[in-house]
Amino acid sequence: MAFTEDTLPSLEAWKCFVRRLEERYGLREVPRASWLGAQRPDFLSHALQQRVAYLLPAAVCDDLSQKEARFCSISDQSSTEAKVAVPGAIIAAYVGRNLQGPSGGVHGGAIASLLDASIGMATNPRSDPDGYVTAQLVVNYRQIVPLGSYVLALAYVHDREPARRKCYGMSRLVDAGALAQSTDTCALQLQRPLEAARRDTARERVYADATALFVRQRHRPETHGERSLQTAAVNRVESVSGFLGAQARPWRASL
């Protein structure tokens, strides 16, 4: 059953949820500053009322291009063979009522954003801001996501064509309500979450899934110094908030 609540969960409840994810699955939360850089406001976090965390596997593999990436635990991180992060990523989020689309359900654009961002993170584990961009995103909406749900976007990269600058990824948005509740019986089959991302598990509630093609840009778009980069990012925040609808406003007051 999805964990539902009309209002934003407390910061303590959210932190507890993220801590449980980290502990149980050996993940680590990616500091926003390191992901987006100090000059890049985190618009997705804003749109999601700041109840969003980017979790990467605390794992490494020696060859990013290998299709069957090896997933290992935090303790393997010091391995001398280890060179790059595995091509997988998880975004954990709480989707509140400011993201309403259909009655009682989350707007499809917000769902697409989560799926897109998770594949983007998996595609670009070194967080190069001028790296890959989404060329194509195909989303299947399987079930309405109830407003007030904890969700996980589980993403992985399944193919790369470096010479052609192309990278293919998939992501699945699943219900994570069971993790948010203090219960030992977790409905999610996420013993190894990134492996779980590769195949559906019968007991998991899948809200949506997506496939995407990311392409490495041939030329970096021109930027005119930090100021204009900041302006562009702020415009992006505004446009996404606008896109997410007028209901996005009340939460600002509650921050």
Ligand SMILES: CCCCCCCCCCCCCC(=O)SCCNC(=O)CCNC(=O)[C@H](O)C(C)(C)COP(=O)(O)OP(=O)(O)OC[C@H]1O[C@@H](n2cnc3c(N)ncnc32)[C@H](O)[C@@H]1OP(=O)(O)O
């Ligand atoms: C968002 C969340 C933020 C917060 C969380 C932090 C997470 C961070 C993650 C952030 C993630 C956020 C991500 C975002 O939000 S990115 C923002 C949304 N995306 C864009 O704005 C992209 C705009 N488009 C472009 O820049 C160009 O069109 C690109 C770069 C994509 C290609 O133009 P370019 O002229 O340079 O390339 P090319 O023509 O040589 O083509 C190269 C190859 O690609 C193939 N191809 C190209 N297009 C398509 C297509 N549509 N379908 C199928 N195939 C396509 C093409 O056939 C060729 O293949 P081949 O012939 O070699 O086989």
